[in-house]
Amino acid sequence: xAAPRDHPGALEKQGREGRRGGSGVEVVFPxxxxxPAPLCPHGPTLLFxxxxxxxxxxxxxxxxxxxxxxxxxxxxxxxDEKLSPARLAAREAHHRRFLPPLSRTQCVDRYLKxxxxxxxERKFCQSCQQLLLLEEWDKHREHQVLGDISVSQLRRxxxxxxxxxxxxxxxxxxxxxxSCQFLVDLLSAxxxxxxxxxxxxxxxxxxxxxxxxxxxxxxxSLLLDIDFRYSQFYMEDSFCHYNMFNHHFFDGKAALDxxxxxxxxxxxxxxxxxxxxxxxxxxxxxxxxxxxxxxMWKEGQSQDDGxxxxxxxxxxxxxxxxxxxxxxxxxxxxxxxxxxxxxxxxKHGKTGRxxxxxxxxxxxxxxxxxxxxxEGYRFCPLCQRYVSVENQHCEHCNSCPSKxxxxxxxxxxxxxxxxPSWIHCSTCxxxxxxxxxxxxxxxxCFICGELDHKRSNCPNISASKRANKAVRKQKxxxxxxxxxxxxxxxxMNHTSATRKKKRRERTHQxxxx
Ligand code: SAH
Ligand code: ZN
Ligand code: ZN
Ligand code: ZN
Ligand code: ZN
Numbered sequence: 001x002a003a004p005r006d007h008p009g010a011l012e013k014q015g016r017e018g019r020r021g022g023s024g025v026e027v028v029f030p031x032x033x034x035x036p037a038p039l040c041p042h043g044p045t046l047l048f049x050x051x052x053x054x055x056x057x058x059x060x061x062x063x064x065x066x067x068x069x070x071x072x073x074x075x076x077x078x079x080d081e082k083l084s085p086a087r088l089a090a091r092e093a094h095h096r097r098f099l100p101p102l103s104r105t106q107c108v109d110r111y112l113k114x115x116x117x118x119x120x121e122r123k124f125c126q127s128c129q130q131l132l133l134l135e136e137w138d139k140h141r142e143h144q145v146l147g148d149i150s151v152s153q154l155r156r157x158x159x160x161x162x163x164x165x166x167x168x169x170x171x172x173x174x175x176x177x178x179s180c181q182f183l184v185d186l187l188s189a190x191x192x193x194x195x196x197x198x199x200x201x202x203x204x205x206x207x208x209x210x211x212x213x214x215x216x217x218x219x220x221s222l223l224l225d226i227d228f229r230y231s232q233f234y235m236e237d238s239f240c241h242y243n244m245f246n247h248h249f250f251d252g253k254a255a256l257d258x259x260x261x262x263x264x265x266x267x268x269x270x271x272x273x274x275x276x277x278x279x280x281x282x283x284x285x286x287x288x289x290x291x292x293x294x295x296m297w298k299e300g301q302s303q304d305d306g307x308x309x310x311x312x313x314x315x316x317x318x319x320x321x322x323x324x325x326x327x328x329x330x331x332x333x334x335x336x337x338x339x340x341x342x343x344x345x346x347k348h349g350k351t352g353r354x355x356x357x358x359x360x361x362x363x364x365x366x367x368x369x370x371x372x373x374x375e376g377y378r379f380c381p382l383c384q385r386y387v388s389v390e391n392q393h394c395e396h397c398n399s400c401p402s403k404x405x406x407x408x409x410x411x412x413x414x415x416x417x418x419x420p421s422w423i424h425c426s427t428c429x430x431x432x433x434x435x436x437x438x439x440x441x442x443x444x445c446f447i448c449g450e451l452d453h454k455r456s457n458c459p460n461i462s463a464s465k466r467a468n469k470a471v472r473k474q475k476x477x478x479x480x481x482x483x484x485x486x487x488x489x490x491x492m493n494h495t496s497a498t499r500k501k502k503r504r505e506r507t508h509q510x511x512x513x
Pocket of ligand 3: 394395396397398401409411415416417
């Protein structure tokens with residue numbers, strides 16, 4: 001059950017190191033432009049390299065950009081591997097089975113037919129997560145079917161569909177009403193007329209609901225998301241099936257043009273991009289994608305606007321701050337805590353004890369962003385920004401230094417403010433949790449280095465296993481072949497037994513490093 005997003009410790013480490021979980025797998029950028037990446041059903045794959053004890057393994061491999069679980073997409077290819085035409089064809093046939101059953105245009109046709117039905121004939125199959133047309137009722141007779149689907153239900157698909165919580169692909173965590181309303185109000189107060197929603201289906205629908213209400217808002221929204229179920233509820237100009245880890249539009253140029261037109265409308269004035277990617281995803285491919293969207297927006301600018309930036313809200317945990325700012329130096333992190341509906345760990349508890357670690361990163365000056373005082377934020381005149389009430393200004397740091405919403409304490413030896421639970425350790429010569437091991441992570445988890453669990457309970461174990469299994473499988477295939485060629489008919493000799501043992505040891509070493 002435990003997975004990176006559920007385990008702030010492991011994610012925090014990933015945030016610091018820029019790796020995929022504890023698996024020690026890193027993405028390689030920029031891939032050689034002369035060698036285009038092979039395609040999986042989710043568009044161009046990414047090139048990865050395994051890193052063992054700080055050293056890169058020489059053999060790199062391509063894997064799916066979107067799915068961190070082999071169950072969702074098992075694409076694997078060594079960088080230097082040549083596939084026979086027969087294997088390529090087989091692979092393509094295999095991929096086709098992953099494609100959505102309907103084209104985007106077919107979805108829109110269905111939607112139009114559906115809304116023309118009288119209320120009593122509008123049904124939604126919960127088992128198949130699909131709106132049903134009359135002629136389909138029969139097929140779904142045995143399923144969980146919801147009747148009388150109202151217009152207001154159709155306008156809130158994120159409530160009709162169940163969230164896809166599979167941590168390693170969709171990691172769909174929906175904004176709590178309070179946070180979602182805060183975002184819509186903020187976007188409107190900042191004067192935006194168009195919002196490019198990248199992986200924010202609930203925000204998208206609330207913007208549209210607000211605009212269709214009788215108030216003055218006429219904000220438009222375009223949703224880009226990999227969750228194809230949403231395509232049932234929107235016309236072509238408000239949803240594109242999209243992969244944000246490789247900037248892939250599943251419906252090709254037509255969809256790309258929709259996105260471009262949306263960004264470039266009115267010379268690109270009044271548009272903002274808001275994104276809330278899966279937290280287990282790597283920052284670098286996301287940054288590369290967002291830069292492509294920025295470039296697309298820029299193409300529509302006149303020359304003298306060259307210095308302008310596309311306004312962005314990137315919603316992500318606070319411990320990714322340095323990673324995000326590395327790619328976007330103009331971004332700052334707001335103190336606002338983003339809350340979720342279906343996430344037990346990342347939502348404000350009633351007691352206020354559970355704090356969400358999720359923040360907004362933005363290139364809009366923080367002084368322009370008013371955080372609600374009734375939710376415990378205040379304006380710091382020295383920092384010229386809104387902060388958590390507990391985040392007290394430190395005269396030595398000359399800032400409100402807290403990242404997690406609690407009051408931090410200044411350490412004069414470290415010369416900075418630190419978490420309240422930390423103490424200064426003279427052995428390590430910096431502040432740390434009181435029960436840390438000064439010699440590093442050896443008392444904690446071998447995989448991720450966290451101190452609160454052992455390897456067997458590590459939330460990252462599946463990620464490491466996946467990387468290992470993929471590599472092992474290839475090695476196995478090779479060694480099987482070798483065995484067939486060399487030890488045909490013999491029982492396993494001593495050397496191959498040693499080799500096998502060595503391999504086991506290496507794997508163990510890898511898992512435990
Ligand atoms: N808080 C947001 C939802 C964020 S959850 C809201 O309430 O609106 C992450 C979202 O990103 C999900 O909608 C998920 O379907 C989408 N997503 C996950 N992987 C993606 C990918 N590779 N490309 C595009 N969207 C993706
Ligand atoms: Zn894939
Ligand atoms: Zn300080
Ligand atoms: Zn120490
Ligand atoms: Zn661990």
